[in-house]
Amino acid sequence: MPDQASPAPVSTAIPPHRGGLPDPRHFDPVIFPGAEAGEVWPPTHFNFHAPWMHEAGLGFERDASGGIAVVRSFAHLRLLVDIETAHQLFDLAPGSRDFRLLRLIPAALRCVERIIPGDPMPGPLLDEEEEVPEEHHLYAATTAMVERLAGQAGEEGQALAEAMRRVPPGPGMFEAAVARCITRFGFPMATVAPLARRLQRLANAHARVLATAAAQPDYAAMEKVVLRTRQPLGADRGWVGGGLLTRAMDGLLPQISRPRRASTAILAAAEEAMRRPLPLEAPTRLILEQDGYRDRLLDISVFWRRLSAAWMTVDPDTTDRREIEALARNTLRRLSLTSLYRAPDEP
Structure with a gap:
């Protein structure tokens, strides 16, 4: 009998994430300092024992x-x-x-x-998919779009902007504005309704950007903890790896602000895009651009959310130095993902 072909080897490589990045949920997993073996952290609820x-x-x-x-x-x-x-x-x-x-x-x-x-526990801390943007994000996105409509759009767009100023904010404001344009201003539904649907898609896209930016980790607090953790290490003579850890922390300090600066720049670019003079009657390109900014913010957040929360559990005087060393390694590996922090105008 002919030899049977050997089965193809099973690949164990981690599939790439968006933009060639590694899968963030399998990339150098973060262990919270003090967590016991097998303990799932964060827990599902704030169930304090005291x-x-x-x-x-x-x-x-x-x-x-x-x-x-x-x-x-x-x-x-x-x-x-x-x-x-x-x-x-x-x-x-x-x-x-x-x-x-x-x-x-x-x-x-x-x-x-x-x-x-x-x-x-909020879903993002458990690595759950983000929910629909809250109403205040949608209202902020709609307000920015109304301002742009009033100054740049045609007659129908300006009428729609005027109508949206006079209806209560919320998910149903576009439908209410269309009804007002028809009943009060006399515009035909065939003209106003398609424009309103396109603009609603744009408002939803920008609202997702605002919601993702608001849910970014507290990078400033993480930076503060990293700085405070470095200070007592030089005086800690009781651990043989102290010198290596001190050098690792010294390498972190100049670049630990990179995720905060990158997310701030991406949000600013998304807001600036909503102010540029582009035809809002055909906003497909702008919608795709906003979706891209939201994806960039989401990538940074997913890579850093668990790590920034882990840094917050460090007590510089009592946390095991080996656990601090592990967090320093996690941080340096994430900072080495240069494409994660590229400027908003880079491809």
């Missing part, structure tokens, strides 16, 4: 200045707390499970308005 974390009325919000406000129910008291020292207020030992859970609060508050102990 009973005093479940007192009635306790919650967390973003203060107007961007800090974390601890909200108590008695006497409408609001305490503005530095999240890096908040564990002292709640008597949570550094490195404990509740400590690590508390340090996830800032990342969660970039996705929701308020966190109460027991609340579910």
Whole structure:
């Protein structure tokens, strides 16, 4: 009998992600400092173990200045707390499970308005697909488009912009504006309705950009933790790898701001594109451009969300140096993905 052909070898290579990037969910997985073997982190809920974390009325919000406000129910008291020292207020030992859970609060508050102990973890922190943009993002995108319509569009576009200024904001504002153009201004539906549908697609595309930008990790907080972590390493003589770790951290500091600067530049380019003089009656190219900006922001976010949250769980004085070294390696590998941070006008 003829020899049977040997089966083709199974490839174990990680498939490339968008733009030739590696798959972010398999790229150098991040382990949270203090996580036990086999522990899934982040958990699905903010289920603190300490009973005093479940007192009635306790919650967390973003203060107007961007800090974390601890909200108590008695006497409408609001305490503005530095999240890096908040564990002292709640008597949570550094490195404990509740400590690590508390340090996830800032990342969660970039996705929701308020966190109460027991609340579910926001989807982006669990690597779930992002939801439809919230209404305020859609309203902001629509407002930018209305301003452009009023100054650049033809007669139908200007009438539609005028109508949109007089209807309540929300997902149904385009339909309401079309009805107003027909009933109040006398435009035929065959002219106004197709224009409104195209512009609604554009508003949705820009709203997705705004929502993805708003959900970016707190890069500034991560940079602050990296800087604070570097400071005690030079004085730590009790660990044999201290010199290597110190040099690794010294290499991180000059470039750790790269994801923040890149995401800021991409958002600015997306907003500038909405102001350029292009014919909004045929916005297909602009829609594709906005989708591209959103994809760029999403790529950066997916690569950095888990790592930035892991850095927030570091306590420079007590975290195991080997775990800090692992985070430094994760960070350097992500910073080496140069195409992730290319300028918005680069192909």
